Amino acid sequence: MTENAPAIDWQNVLAAISVEQQELIGKIAQRAIDIVRQHGGTLTVDHMQCIMDICLVHSRACPLHLWRWLASAQADFVHDFHIICTMTDRTTGDLKPGKGWPIHAVNPRPHSFGTVFDTPQGTLRPH
Secondary structure: OOOOOOOOOHHHHHHOOOHHHHHHHHHHHHHHHHHHHHOOOOOOOOHHHHHHHHHHHHHHHOOEOHHHHHHOOHHHHHHHHHHHHHHEOOOOOOEOOOOOOOOOEOOOOOOOOOOOEEEOOEEEOOO
16 A cells, blocks of 8 residues: 555445345355366465455446356456456555456446446546
8 A cells, every 4th residue: 555545444345335246246256266276376366355356346446247247258257357356456446547447347448438437426427
């Protein structure tokens, strides 16, 4: 965390995510770990960090279609897992710009010109 960055308020993050969504996020993290182990890979983050990254992104950066993600084909699933668990700014909850965007995001990539975005904080319109 940078010196001037405020700490993430986890109470607010978790309050924005329903119990059902939290359970789905846990299943997503477990599926990702299972895929990595099945292919003999190693994770650079642990199970809890995966869950925390997904919660941050889902509640702050971009809402996700969690059911669709959990049920998606392995290539699409791994794409989103990689984007979220390696590209999340853990001081803000945002995804690092220019590093990709989850396939299962509710809204398109935020730099799509002229797009209106519905977020937990309200509707955002480009300037």
